[in-house]
Amino acid sequence: DAGVIQSPRHEVTEMGQEVTLRCKPISGHDYLFWYRQTMMRGLELLIYFNNNVPIDDSGMPEDRFSAKMPNASFSTLKIQPSEPRDSAVYFCATYRGMNTEAFFGQGTRLTVV
Amino acid sequence: GQQVMQIPQYQHVQEGEDFTTYCNSSTTLSNIQWYKQRPGGHPVFLIQLVKSGEVKKQKRLTFQFGEAKKNSSLHITATQTTDVGTYFCAGPSGTYKYIFGTGTRLKVLA
Numbered sequence: 001d002a003g004v005i006q007s008p009r010h011e012v013t014e015m016g017q018e019v020t021l022r023c024k025p026i027s028g029h030d031y032l033f034w035y036r037q038t039m040m041r042g043l044e045l046l047i048y049f050n051n052n053v054p055i056d057d058s059g060m061p062e063d064r065f066s067a068k069m070p071n072a073s074f075s076t077l078k079i080q081p082s083e084p085r086d087s088a089v090y091f092c093a094t095y096r097g098m099n100t101e102a103f104f105g106q107g108t109r110l111t112v113v
Numbered sequence: 114g115q116q117v118m119q120i121p122q123y124q125h126v127q128e129g130e131d132f133t134t135y136c137n138s139s140t141t142l143s144n145i146q147w148y149k150q151r152p153g154g155h156p157v158f159l160i161q162l163v164k165s166g167e168v169k170k171q172k173r174l175t176f177q178f179g180e181a182k183k184n185s186s187l188h189i190t191a192t193q194t195t196d197v198g199t200y201f202c203a204g205p206s207g208t209y210k211y212i213f214g215t216g217t218r219l220k221v222l223a
Contacts, residue, residue, distance in 0.1 A: 035213075045210055045211075045213075048210055056207070056210060099205065102203075103158070106155055107155050
């Protein structure tokens with residue numbers, strides 16, 4: 001298995017533009033998490049899914065952020081409109097089940113100018 | 114809400130010196146995980162501790178889970194330049210999610 005695959009690896013966009021981050025989980029992993037990492041706030045959990053269903057989105061900063069998981073092989077995190085304070089590294093991570101280890105993707109480094 | 118704090122935030126050591134990072138949770142944990150993130154990389158799982166007072170070793174790394182299951186530590190003996198990175202602990206919270214600690218960034222000076 002190739003692991004968790006995220007795309008793009010780097011994204012530079014202008015303020016106000018829509019940004020879509022993508023994640024392909026490891027096959028058979030029932031849990032998918034989206035994290036945001038910044039120097040100031042560390043690793044923040046944004047939202048997680050279990051069997052493609054959003055379970056907890058309490059970490060999503062505001063309505064500009066949305067996430068979907070249309071099937072077991074794909075998830076997206078969308079920011080519309082983007083703002084400079086959204087600049088961060090966004091990680092997707094998957095778990096096979098409860099109390100198992102997390103497998104992180106390589107991350108998407110987002111810069112909003 | 115649940116908080117997981119780590120100290121120190123940063124640590125610079127001379128190669129060959131030992132290093133310890135401490136993780137403290139505001140609530141009792143059923144288990145705790147440790148991850149390492151190399152500069153520019155992504156967090157990679159190191160180990161999971163489950164039992165009260167548990168101690169596990171991985172070569173030069175020693176992990177401990179506190180008796181009260183609210184704290185944990187990672188100790189590295191004789192650090193090497195390959196140990197550079199940020200070390201995170203993570204504990205389960207609520208229905209099913211892991212809260213990551215604030216991390217300890219280790220720099221090893223050759």
